[in-house]
Amino acid sequence: MKESKGVLGRSARTQSGVQRVVDLQLTTVYGDFHAVGYLDLERGDEQMALIYGDIDGTEETLTRLHSECLTGDSFGSTHCECGDQLSTALRAIVAEGRGILLYLRGHEGRGIGLLAKLQAMKLQSEGLDTVEANLALGLPVDARDYGVAADMLHDLGVPSVRLLSNNPRKREALEHHGIEVAEQVPLLIPPREQNLSYLRTKRERLDHHLPHLDAVIHSS
Template structure:
């Protein structure tokens, strides 16, 4: 891993400035939390590093912030399950990185707009139709800051924990090679089966496990 210093601010790499690192003990294991300031968007960002990472083929998760799923365990989506599964995979591997991307709530539309979209989905729209009905982008996420933070760590290629091929394409555009995409498949619940199917059919997510699921759980 690239030297994270003693916690002092360092010269920004591209648009991010590494500000602090601190050991973080979690229910999944021990991590090094590294905090950054994103000068381009004025946001604070964080990633977790487990073990000693090398520059190549680093097991990596880019996790988009989801307050309802990550903090409250919402069954509307599988985000909380993916976060847990990614941390488990990284600790089981013995090393890896989880990049937690703030500002990605609701695929980038924000918390309140996401809640409005959820209300429309409760009335029968899918996740794509709901965003469009609100006059918002289907997916407004940008992964520049994720690539900047990985560059700062000295990561050159990743094994990407994701079902979304667009994440890998974004990293490639920013100079991070994707050596492999590792599935992160979460069994659907009755509440999020339609949501996961919409992600597969409308957003090109690779979710082959849904083929064996009947319409009603």
């Protein structure tokens, strides 16, 4: 089976594929955000944007596209760095004084779903890497679609972003859907013993920019 490192998702559209459903103020441990709830009209997924500060009329807004990860975001799994990336991104946005975090549901396990992700994690515990595990299940390496993220940004009036991500495919996808990426800002989380192999695979096979692994690899 051909290894797929990710796709741009749906073709660029001339009209929005999201419906804004609700706006509210949301107080969190990180700060006071403006939350906007969206319905993805194509997939039916419920999505949310968290906005900090005044983004009206601003360009190059610090922005994080965060893929849903129940095990990491909610339960603090050390298998991945997702939970730490979520909290670090929110802190960075607050420190910046303005910014956006899009929490993208339907992205669990790089788009293969929760149960398939758990099956892939079990295969990884038996010796496969994260790419090999997805392929062994007959699933794509990365099935995420970022078209909905671009639609949300268009709806919010954000023409350009500074993208808080190590993944070049997020940048490619946003640009494909008409969002300018002025800069890709690294989001580097110190690796743990439990996820070092996973992170190495992301760098070596999925092209993630993870230069901070060099020191760990050289010392191991």
